[in-house]
Amino acid sequence: MTKKIAVLAGDGIGPEIVDEAIKVLQALAKDGLDIALEYGLIGGAAYDETGTPLPDETVEISKSADAILLGAVGGYKWESLDISVRPEKGLLGIRSQLNLFANLRPAILYPQLADASTLKPEVVAGLDLMIVRELTGGIYFGQPRGIRTLENGEKEGFNTLVYRESEIQRIGKVAFDIAQKRQGRLCSVDKANVLESTELWRETMTDLAENYSDVELSHMYVDNAAMQLVRAPKQFDVMVTTNMFGDILSDCASMLTGSIGMLPSASLDESGKGMYEPIHGSAPDIAGQNVANPLATILSASMMLRYTLDEPAMADRIEAAVSKVLDQGLRTADIYSEGMTKVGTSEMGDAVVAAL
Numbered sequence: 065m066t067k068k069i070a071v072l073a074g075d076g077i078g079p080e081i082v083d084e085a086i087k088v089l090q091a092l093a094k095d096g097l098d099i100a101l102e103y104g105l106i107g108g109a110a111y112d113e114t115g116t117p118l119p120d121e122t123v124e125i126s127k128s129a130d131a132i133l134l135g136a137v138g139g140y141k142w143e144s145l146d147i148s149v150r151p152e153k154g155l156l157g158i159r160s161q162l163n164l165f166a167n168l169r170p171a172i173l174y175p176q177l178a179d180a181s182t183l184k185p186e187v188v189a190g191l192d193l194m195i196v197r198e199l200t201g202g203i204y205f206g207q208p209r210g211i212r213t214l215e216n217g218e219k220e221g222f223n224t225l226v227y228r229e230s231e232i233q234r235i236g237k238v239a240f241d242i243a244q245k246r247q248g249r250l251c252s253v254d255k256a257n258v259l260e261s262t263e264l265w266r267e268t269m270t271d272l273a274e275n276y277s278d279v280e281l282s283h284m285y286v287d288n289a290a291m292q293l294v295r296a297p298k299q300f301d302v303m304v305t306t307n308m309f310g311d312i313l314s315d316c317a318s319m320l321t322g323s324i325g326m327l328p329s330a331s332l333d334e335s336g337k338g339m340y341e342p343i344h345g346s347a348p349d350i351a352g353q354n355v356a357n358p359l360a361t362i363l364s365a366s367m368m369l370r371y372t373l374d375e376p377a378m379a380d381r382i383e384a385a386v387s388k389v390l391d392q393g394l395r396t397a398d399i400y401s402e403g404m405t406k407v408g409t410s411e412m413g414d415a416v417v418a419a420l
């Protein structure tokens with residue numbers, strides 16, 4: 065059956081990098097991948113055209129699609145707008161409208177790029193870890209929240225860290241399922257020694273483990289996890305954690321790999337439908353110059369094939385093709401080092417298609 069993909073290119077380098085991912089998907093379509101693309105506006109581009117960063121039509125296209133491929137949103141042009149219509153609102157809006165509660169952030173370091181990391185090559189070469197972050201609950205959404213004035217006139221800021229058992233179970237299941245498809249090791253990260261909400265997190269993960277005899281579950285406090293990520297990141301296979309801890313740890317993990325232009329991500333709902341996007345932003349400083357690295361977006365398309373469209377062999381082909389172009393010495397400016405061949409955005413996309 066034809067799978068519908070909503071394509072939301074967005075702003076800045078978004079359209080350039082999404083074009084390259086589409087090239088790759090269209091090349092696979094010639095080999096039998098049955099997809100139909102539908103384009104929608106989001107972010108600043110949508111605001112300019114319609115007065116809102118998330119038009120209803122975009123929400124409809126995305127809801128009726130099997131998966132969504134997103135570029136990036138934002139840019140200098142829209143920075144002075146009221147916060148309610150800023151491009152980033154479009155992104156937060158689509159995530160919540162589609163109930164995308166599971167954020168998958170792989171940190172993979174291709175051996176060919178081991179020098180790009182600020183860590184020693186032997187610590188990071190061959191790194192392949194997946195962080196599963198809860199995305200729609202926890203302290204970023206908990207009520208009550210706000211800033212109040214106390215009786216003595218002093219101001220007090222407050223937020224609420226709250227997790228229901230059902231919220232922990234559904235993110236836990238996603239993480240266990242992923243661990244099953246990888247090396248079978250899951251590390252649940254919490255702060256159960258001081259936070260009751262994450263004490264429940266730990267208990268719930270432990271209960272879930274009974275249904276996954278082929279996955280080895282371990283627990284780690286978040287402070288230790290931060291330290292271990294930098295000390296010996298290759299000890300991890302899959303990590304699962306709360307919204308805020310995941311926000312921080314996944315950015316830390318992405319920098320282990322040295323290049324923001326290489327990392328894809330996925331955000332999934334309960335049925336496995338997902339939005340796929342590079343972890344970087346719209347890079348307005350280099351937009352329109354054909355210098356952006358399209359590989360994070362191309363690898364996001366590969367994640368889409370693996371996690372939503374159930375085409376793991378096609379996903380393997382994209383990942384092998386990316387590895388091959390790196391072996392050939394092709395580099396965009398952000399990952400360039402001496403002796404390599406510098407290429408632009410579209411040349412990199414063409415090279416991946418040729419390597420497929």
Ligand code: NAD
Nearest residue numbers: 136137138139325344345346347348349350356357358398
């Ligand atoms: P950014 O990720 O856009 O850029 C940070 C740096 O990395 C810049 O120097 C940029 O040139 C470089 N870079 C990013 N992607 C690259 C790529 N594919 N190839 C080569 N170099 C790349 O982050 P920023 O500068 O903090 O934000 C710029 C805009 O993007 C802001 O409006 C911000 O709100 C928005 N943003 C959007 C998203 C998203 O759409 N998911 C995420 C983060 C930031």
